[in-house]
Amino acid sequence: MRESQIMFLQYLTGILVLVFGSFHFLLISVLSPSPEKILYIYNGANATHVLVGGTLYYTWVKAVYSSLIWGSVFELLLTFLVYHVFNGFRVILSELIPGGRAEKIITYALLVVALVVFIWGSRTVVVSLAGGL
Amino acid sequence: MTIENKKGWISWFNPFKYGTDRWMFALHRLTGIALGLYLIAHVWETSNILNGQVTWDKIMVDLDYPFGAHYGPFILSLILIVAVYHALNGIRLTIVENGLMLPKPYRPEFPYKAKSLRGLNNLLKIVLGIFMILISAIGVIFIFTGVIV
Numbered sequence A: 001m002r003e004s005q006i007m008f009l010q011y012l013t014g015i016l017v018l019v020f021g022s023f024h025f026l027l028i029s030v031l032s033p034s035p036e037k038i039l040y041i042y043n044g045a046n047a048t049h050v051l052v053g054g055t056l057y058y059t060w061v062k063a064v065y066s067s068l069i070w071g072s073v074f075e076l077l078l079t080f081l082v083y084h085v086f087n088g089f090r091v092i093l094s095e096l097i098p099g100g101r102a103e104k105i106i107t108y109a110l111l112v113v114a115l116v117v118f119i120w121g122s123r124t125v126v127v128s129l130a131g132g133l
Numbered sequence B: 001m002t003i004e005n006k007k008g009w010i011s012w013f014n015p016f017k018y019g020t021d022r023w024m025f026a027l028h029r030l031t032g033i034a035l036g037l038y039l040i041a042h043v044w045e046t047s048n049i050l051n052g053q054v055t056w057d058k059i060m061v062d063l064d065y066p067f068g069a070h071y072g073p074f075i076l077s078l079i080l081i082v083a084v085y086h087a088l089n090g091i092r093l094t095i096v097e098n099g100l101m102l103p104k105p106y107r108p109e110f111p112y113k114a115k116s117l118r119g120l121n122n123l124l125k126i127v128l129g130i131f132m133i134l135i136s137a138i139g140v141i142f143i144f145t146g147v148i149v
Helices: A003-027 A058-066 A068-096 A100-129 B008-013 B020-051 B053-064 B072-096 B120-145
Strands: none
Touching (some): A003 A068, A058 A068, A058 B020, A068 A100, A068 B020, A100 B020, B008 B020, B020 B120, B053 B072, B072 B120
């Protein structure tokens, strides 16, 4: 791909991350299936972090990951994010370490890391939709 | 490119030679790197939902209480502010780097004050700055209290 096309995709994925990322933020607040839509609930006496009822409780997170709609949102968000993040890393690194050989090494090294992150994240989404490990 | 002209990442933080755009660029890079590293950690963290409730609960509690105090909401707030900055400056960059909301090109004359740093671009910065404060405030209030303003 030409650099201009890569940069166009960088802008495009940036906007898409903004859209899907907003859903992600809404999910841990207003759209959460938990009864109390709060991230952190502290028990007053010894100030322990009470998870039950909050958005981060196992049951509610599990419920979110079992939903096909949220699974698709996560998968798309992950795809756009991995592209945006690792292309960003590539641009920064190849700017700091100039040269054709260095650029090739940077590109392929980051491609490997990007694939690992993408597969690891997709595994969470796909396995959850399939009913867990 | 000769080696003397290569200043590397140090030049991101030269406060004397460049205007606000340069600072926003440096911050955009720094926040980008931070968010990228956070993505990797976040993908690992959320993947633990597959490992059962005991593991999940432990990780949630540990991440809230990392260095002997409830730093969870503070860390989350920091990530939120960083993400809001990167997102809003990203909108500005998408507009400006495509040549929109910039003045017409002109013949460079001493003392070479870039006109591109004036006009609508500056207005855009102010508008997005206000948005950043508003969205960050809403987010931080939600993280700490659970109240959605």
